[in-house]
Amino acid sequence: MKPNKSxxxxxxxxxxxxxxxxxxxxxxxxxxxxxxxxxxxxxGKTTTLRMVxxxxxxxxxxxxxxxxxxxxxxxxxxxxxxWVSDEPMIYDKLTPLEYLAxxxxxxxxxxxxxxxxxxxxxxxxxxxxxxHERCEGFSKGMRQKVALAGALVHDPRxxxxxxxxxxxxxxxxxxxxxxxxxxxxxxxxxxxxxxxxEVAERMADRIGVIxxxxxxxxxxxxxxxxxxxRNDTSLExxxxxxxxxxxxxA
Amino acid sequence: xSSSADLTWFARHEIRLAWREGxxxxxxxxxxxxxxxxxxxxxxAAIMHLPAYAVIxxxxxxxxPLDKSTxxxxxxxxxxxxxxxxxxxxxxxxxxxxxxxxLDLIMSSPVALANVFSVRIAxxxxxxxxxxxxxxxxxxDVLVIGGGWRWxxxxxxxVAIGLSAAAVAIAITVVLFRLIGPSRTxxxxxxxxxxxxxxxxxxxxxxAILSYxxxxxxxxxxxxxxxxxxxxxxxxxxxxxxxxxxxxxxxxGLLAGGLVLLGAVMAIFSPRFADxxxxxxxxxxxxxxxxxxxxxxxGSRQQALRWKEFVLLKRDPWLLSQSLMQLLYLVxxxxxxxKSFADSDAxxxxxxxxxxxxxxxxxxxxxxxxxxxxxxxxxxxxxxxxASRVTRAKIEVVLIAIxxxxxxxxxxxxxAAPLQAAVTASGIIIAAASATAIQHWFRVQARRSQFRRxxxxxxxxxFAEAFSSIGWAATAVLALALPxxxxxxxxxxxxxxxxxxxxxxxxx
Numbered sequence: 001m002k003p004n005k006s007x008x009x010x011x012x013x014x015x016x017x018x019x020x021x022x023x024x025x026x027x028x029x030x031x032x033x034x035x036x037x038x039x040x041x042x043x044g045k046t047t048t049l050r051m052v053x054x055x056x057x058x059x060x061x062x063x064x065x066x067x068x069x070x071x072x073x074x075x076x077x078x079x080x081x082x083w084v085s086d087e088p089m090i091y092d093k094l095t096p097l098e099y100l101a102x103x104x105x106x107x108x109x110x111x112x113x114x115x116x117x118x119x120x121x122x123x124x125x126x127x128x129x130x131x132h133e134r135c136e137g138f139s140k141g142m143r144q145k146v147a148l149a150g151a152l153v154h155d156p157r158x159x160x161x162x163x164x165x166x167x168x169x170x171x172x173x174x175x176x177x178x179x180x181x182x183x184x185x186x187x188x189x190x191x192x193x194x195x196x197x198e199v200a201e202r203m204a205d206r207i208g209v210i211x212x213x214x215x216x217x218x219x220x221x222x223x224x225x226x227x228x229x230r231n232d233t234s235l236e237x238x239x240x241x242x243x244x245x246x247x248x249x250a
Numbered sequence: 251x252s253s254s255a256d257l258t259w260f261a262r263h264e265i266r267l268a269w270r271e272g273x274x275x276x277x278x279x280x281x282x283x284x285x286x287x288x289x290x291x292x293x294x295a296a297i298m299h300l301p302a303y304a305v306i307x308x309x310x311x312x313x314x315p316l317d318k319s320t321x322x323x324x325x326x327x328x329x330x331x332x333x334x335x336x337x338x339x340x341x342x343x344x345x346x347x348x349x350x351x352x353l354d355l356i357m358s359s360p361v362a363l364a365n366v367f368s369v370r371i372a373x374x375x376x377x378x379x380x381x382x383x384x385x386x387x388x389x390x391d392v393l394v395i396g397g398g399w400r401w402x403x404x405x406x407x408x409v410a411i412g413l414s415a416a417a418v419a420i421a422i423t424v425v426l427f428r429l430i431g432p433s434r435t436x437x438x439x440x441x442x443x444x445x446x447x448x449x450x451x452x453x454x455x456x457x458a459i460l461s462y463x464x465x466x467x468x469x470x471x472x473x474x475x476x477x478x479x480x481x482x483x484x485x486x487x488x489x490x491x492x493x494x495x496x497x498x499x500x501x502x503g504l505l506a507g508g509l510v511l512l513g514a515v516m517a518i519f520s521p522r523f524a525d526x527x528x529x530x531x532x533x534x535x536x537x538x539x540x541x542x543x544x545x546x547x548x549g550s551r552q553q554a555l556r557w558k559e560f561v562l563l564k565r566d567p568w569l570l571s572q573s574l575m576q577l578l579y580l581v582x583x584x585x586x587x588x589k590s591f592a593d594s595d596a597x598x599x600x601x602x603x604x605x606x607x608x609x610x611x612x613x614x615x616x617x618x619x620x621x622x623x624x625x626x627x628x629x630x631x632x633x634x635x636x637a638s639r640v641t642r643a644k645i646e647v648v649l650i651a652i653x654x655x656x657x658x659x660x661x662x663x664x665x666a667a668p669l670q671a672a673v674t675a676s677g678i679i680i681a682a683a684s685a686t687a688i689q690h691w692f693r694v695q696a697r698r699s700q701f702r703r704x705x706x707x708x709x710x711x712x713f714a715e716a717f718s719s720i721g722w723a724a725t726a727v728l729a730l731a732l733p734x735x736x737x738x739x740x741x742x743x744x745x746x747x748x749x750x751x752x753x754x755x756x757x758x
Contacts, residue, residue, distance in 0.1 A: 053632050057524040079634035091558070092698075093565035101545035105554025106633040111546035118546070134565075150629065 005063070007031040007158050007189035013051060013061035015213075021047045023213035024061065029206075034184045035191045036204035040243050044213035045193045046086075049160050052191075053083035065159055077082065079107065082151035086163035088143040092136035096122050096146045100153045107154035114153055121149040125192040128152070150182070159183065160220060161192040165172050165199060179201060201235040209239060211246040257365050264373040290709075295388060300390040310396025314495060324491035331382065332411045333446050340421030340443040346370060351748040364520045371420055371516050378419075379412035400496030406505060407494045413508030417515040424519050427526050456582055496580060508752045551635045555643040556650075559620050563651065566619065566698065599730050602674045603723035605659060610681030610719030613652050615701075617689035620644040623698035645686055652682045654680055677726030684718040684747050691754035714750040721746060 008029040015022040022044045029035045039045045050056040052063055054074045054120065063070040063077075070077035090099055097118060104114030122131055125145040130138070135146060144167055151159060159180070165173045180190050194200055200207055201221060209217040209224075217224060221235060228238050261707050273284065310319065356366055386408050393401035420443070426435040481487050493501035547557075583606075624630060630640055656678050664671035692711035721743030729736030 053628075055628060055631050075634045075636060078632055081632065082630060083632045085628050089628055091562060091625050093562050094558070095545075098545040098561065101547075102554055103629065104557045105549065105557070106547065106551050106630070106635070108551055108634070111548055222581040 003079075005031045005066075006033065007033065007066055008052060008191065009062075009064040010048070010052070011062045011064075013048065013063065014059045015044075015047050015051060015056065021213055022051070022058070025210075025215060027208065027211065027215055027218075029189060029191055031189055032184060032187045033189055033205045034180070034203055035189070036200035036207045037191060037193045037210060038195075038197070038200060038207060038239055039193075039210035043210045045210055046162050047213075048210070049083075049162055049191065049193065053081060054078055054159055055083070080157040082154065082156035082159045084147055084151045084161045084164055085157070086166050088134055088147035090135050090143055090146050090150070093134055095132050095134055096127055096149065097131050097144055100150055103150040104153050109154050116151050117155070118149070121152055121179075122146075125149055126172065141169055141172050144168060145172060145176070148179070152179065157188060159188060159190045161190065163193055163195065165194065165196060177183060197235045198240060207235070207243050211243055216246050217242050257369055260361070260366055260369045261373070264369055265376075268373060268377055275715035295384075298388040299391060302392045306389050307392055307396055310393045310401070312397070312495060314492070314497070315483070315598065316495075318480050318483065321483070321488045321491050322476055322480055324494060325488060328407065328411065328490045329388070331408070332415055333449075335378050335382050335412055335415035336419055337443045337446040338381060339374060339416045340439050340446070342374045342377055342416075343419050343423045344439045344443070346374065368516045368520045371416070371512070371520065374420070375413055375416035375512055378416050379409055381413050384387070399493075403496045403501050404494045405497070406501045407490055410493070410501070410504040410508040411490065413505075413512045417508075417511040420519055421513050424522065424526055442454055452582060530555050537742070545653060552639055552643040552646075555630075555640060556647050559644060559647040560651075562698070563616070563619065563647070599670065599727060601663070602670060602677065602730060603727040605656065605674055606677035606681050606726045607719050607723035609652055609656055609678040610685045610715070610722060611656065613648055613682035614689060614715045614719070615652055616648045616716070617645070618688040619698055619701065620647050621686075622693045622696050623701060624695065625697055627695055641690065645690070648686050649682060652678065673726055673729050679724055681719055683721040684722065684743075685715050687747070688715050688718065688750055688754075691751060710753060712745060717746050718743060718750075 006028050008027070010025055010027040013022055013025040013027075015019070025044075025048060027048075037045050037049070047056065051058045052065070052070070054077065056072060058071070065077040065081055068077045068080075091102075094102065100118035100122070101114070102112075104111070106119065119131070122128065125148065127142065127145055129151070135143060138146070144164065148161075148164060151161075161180075164176060164180075167177060177199070180192075184190055184205075192200075192204075204221075206218065206220055207224060208215055210238055217227060217238075219227065224235070225233060227237065228241065233241075251402075273287070316324075357363065384403060386404070390401060390404045390408075393404065423435065423439055426438055430438060489497075489500040489504055493504050530738065631637075633640075660671055660675050660678070663674060688711055721739065725736050725740040725743055727736075728739050
């Protein structure tokens with residue numbers, strides 16, 4: 001049984017660039033929940049999550065992270081949040097351990113806690129042979145793992161991941177999924193965008209489908225099936241049907 | 251497709267790419283700026299005729315026969331131009347090896363790689379020559395206007411030395427690959443490219459100081475000692491100088507020599523170019539071990555940021571080469587300083603502008619690397635500390651680095667001339683702060699590897715930074731020699747900074 005306190009509450013969140021990217025979005029993610037945010041390219045998923053992470057200022061609306069008003073007190077919200085983008089941004093000239101030391105320092109974590117934690121995280125992601133190598137020669141998958149370890153080293157309460165499995169091989173993807181599953185079981189909240197619908201189907205407690213900056217469907221897999229009126233359909237079929245319907249309506 | 255068709259097609263492709271890259275450098279990659287860029291370039295070229303006239307105008311009447319001193323000065327100037335071209339060519343060759351943008355495509359295509367790389371080598375030579383022709387045009391124009399059509403032969407000399415510079419650059423880089431491997435070659439080539447041109451001038455300055463106690467390199471070149479060591483007047487060594495003066499035979503010899511050299515390099519290295527490129531791209535960076543220093547340490551968040559910036563600066567090849575260059579530039583004034591202890595030389599005052607200028611320039615580069623060149627912007631932006639504190643920590647890093655680099659020289663200066671040291675220290679602080687402020691106002695998000703193109707993001711910021719460094723250097727030296735003029739120069743430079751701030755997009 002999952003607790004019902006909200007880890008993330010978005011109300012009327014709006015962002016416009018050349019066109020409306022996020023359209024008065026209301027979204028609630030509960031504490032300790034694994035939430036998958038799906039949507040076609042350009043639907044507004046990344047823009048939404050960047051606003052939650054404090055990387056973009058919304059034009060209107062509110063963002064509450066575990067009860068903290070993230071727009072009024074961004075530093076407090078950032079202290080308990082981690083963000084991992086689809087393009088792993090790390091420092092080529094640092095080693096994975098140095099990178100994690102830097103992240104821990106930025107979040108003000110005691111080295112006595114962060115050092116063993118960093119080591120364990122990197123080992124669990126299969127990076128033990130590369131702990132003291134500079135990241136400049138790393139593959140995209142290895143860089144993604146370092147970035148993910150960086151996001152977890154400060155023990156965030158809310159983890160936001162934008163396409164975290166892109167570029168990972170099957171073994172690494174399983175490692176990452178295992179790590180995220182462990183975090184959720186320990187009470188952490190994970191919000192993830194993905195185009196790999198099997199991952200959402202298997203891992204997510206609830207799934208939100210976003211299109212044209214609006215939430216067009218939300219619920220557990222079975223709730224989505226009920227909403228769709230077909231109990232035997234796959235998430236992929238439902239997703240395509242939902243997006244097609246939305247596109248036709250637009 | 252036939253082999254010759256391959257070559258023609260690929261040559262066209264290379265020229266198109268080079269043209270677009272050049273245009274992007276001028277327009278900062280923004281559409282609709284093409285006309286402005288071309289007009290700006292023409293205006294700049296026209297303005298450049300003034301300093302060209304000031305520097306070279308008096309030599310337009312030079313006629314054969316020339317004495318040895320004149321031949322030495324002309325030959326040394328051509329040698330300096332060649333060194334600068336070599337520096338640019340090494341950089342171009344390194345880019346061809348390491349920029350993988352189209353190499354996978356080319357190498358997986360069914361064309362003969364030796365031919366393709368011959369074209370690419372020729373393209374490097376063309377690029378170097380085109381840039382050199384562009385830069386030399388105002389100078390040659392001044393000579394042609396003042397001394398007649400014969401000076402047009404100087405363009406031929408530019409082409410000939412461009413050919414040989416490209417050939418030597420390719421040979422050096424490929425040999426470096428064989429000797430020290432791909433990852434070290436990148437670093438060594440970057441450092442070589444940075445210091446080759448400057449090294450030549452600095453070596454002459456050092457010789458001048460040691461022999462004549464002056465910073466002027468002409469003192470060495472026009473000395474009796476140089477004339478005594480120089481070869482006879484009919485030596486082949488003077489061909490470049492004679493060719494520039496319009497000697498057709500010497501010019502033809504020079505052009506033929508350049509072409510033969512480039513042809514030989516193409517023949518020898520083109521078939522191996524593919525192997526070299528493969529080893530560079532397959533091994534973009536060997537696993538470099540980081541020093542096992544204590545990365546996890548207690549401290550504030552700003553301390554963490556400063557630590558990260560210092561580690562990245564320490565491991566940055568650009569910074570390494572630039573610091574080496576700044577240190578090289580500082581060798582002549584340091585020598586002058588050392589000599590002045592014995593001689594009480596009044597020329598000591600000349601080192602102040604050199605130091606202030608170097609501080610401003612280095613601070614500008616460092617500020618770009620720390621403020622704009624952030625490789626993990628999302629990480630820093632999502633960290634729980636206000637943006638102002640992030641910026642402050644980064645600026646502190648720049649100022650600390652400048653202090654560490656220039657403190658030893660200032661201490662030595664304080665021993666010799668305390669007042670001058672105080673003025674120089676003030677100049678360093680103001681020049682470094684101004685350059686950092688300009689970089690802060692014009693900051694853009696970029697990767698550190700884009701450093702080479704930092705000037706393209708804002709031409710205005712680039713010029714403002716240069717004028718600020720020059721202005722504060724002039725102010726410092728005038729403050730020592732003629733305080734009223736120093737005050738005027740300081741006010742003018744402050745006005746430049748104020749206008750820059752007013753125009754800048756981020757005035758916080």
